[in-house]
Amino acid sequence: MRNDIPPHRAGEPIRAGVPEHGRIPRYYAVKTELLVLIEEIGEGACLPAERELAERYGVSRVTLRQAVGELVLEGRLLRRQGSRTVVAPPKLLQPLALVSYTEGIRTQGLEPGRTVISAEVLSADPQLAADLGVEPGGEVIYLERVLLAGGERVGLESSYLPRHRFPRLLEDFDADGSLYAFLQRELGVVFGEAEERIETVLATPREALLIGTNPATPMILLHRVSWEPDGTPIERVRSLFRGDRFSFVTRLRQ
Template identity: 35%
Template sequence: MRLNENSPIPLYYQLENIIREKIERGEYKSGDKIPSERQFSEEINLSRMTIRKAISNLVQEGILERRRGQGTFVSEKKLDTFPGLIGFNEHIEMKGMKPSSKVLEHKIFLATYEIAKRLGIEEGDRVILTARLRLADNEPIGYEKSYVPYHICPELLDIDLSKGSIYKTLSKAGYKPTIANQEVEAILSDEEMAELLGGSVDQPILRNTRVTYSSTTPVEFSLNFYRGDNYSIHTTLSI
């Protein structure tokens, strides 16, 4: 690791670029701890203030993250948006990761007032409840609870949803998802979420509440919980 003291490029920025290159080449992998300021200082004979500035800039960009009492690590991969109407598996594959699911519940459920209101059905009507733990590269990143009106797609009960897709099954039944309304809010993980998704109690969780429609017909109401350290939300703004 060498810096050019005669270059017009500031030394802290040279160090930033070296760290970036090491991450891109895979020398520092996602989740790896990088050398401490002291170790960098001994290796490249650079002031700790300059090293701290380089690392701080990379932390601000989200490339590195500091963990109290542990050191500085390469940030874990983040998914830059929530799964859309293409479904979770397709979404994760598009990100270059391997999707998998673990079905925790798959059964007939009688709609509560809130579920019925969201789906435009009567309270007490039958819905198909599916609860799944979602994984990417075998790491849990989400927990999803889905409610589908039984009368529009009873065959959903016969699908192995550890591999199959709710949206694809709805499409085959003539109810292709076309639009969804969703609300995203940050909450704190409780004991159940911490056990399902890993992490600790009071860790930030993103809750996505969604109603999906086929044209104007509500076909699914879902509650989706994602680890805050796995997802970021990107938006495009214009005037």
């Protein structure tokens, strides 16, 4: 097992995460070795057995498990039930733009899908009422859906819309489809702008169960409020994505 500082390569974080005092934690040194192995064996390949890897790198199984565990949380490895740990596919890239989840997933060659958890009418609390331009206690449509990509559960989306604007939405909209597309094509809604806030969280026990993920897996939480060009509110959306399966991309201009 090498204990020297890994050389810095162009494009990597400065010093590749090594503390300034230069002493590399053993699990981190193993992790860098595993990253090289992952690149060599490729997506879907099984890692060698735990004992073999521990012997190869000259560390204890506890140290090896810590390195593997971090790579699982980061989405570089997957633990398959009843089988060994395998190299994960690349993360899904979702654009931070006024496009639907459906469009973003299809551009990557996967079929998007949704499983409906709830579709109902609720009373708006003061903040939701302000976001959607309704009176506090006014009626809003609430849709909660598990997001799928190629049949895999990858997120959970909660959408709120003012009922007075879309009185027949629950009757006319196929909740398995794209809400964004329905609003545009069937109701003539024009998305003018949106404000989006992004943070990292851990899923609640209920959310983890719905998404089918480990509660310790980091999640990416997006809050979005959308308006038409004249400032009329359209929807407020809370989207929770698996941090091990998603990354987000945008292009910034001056």
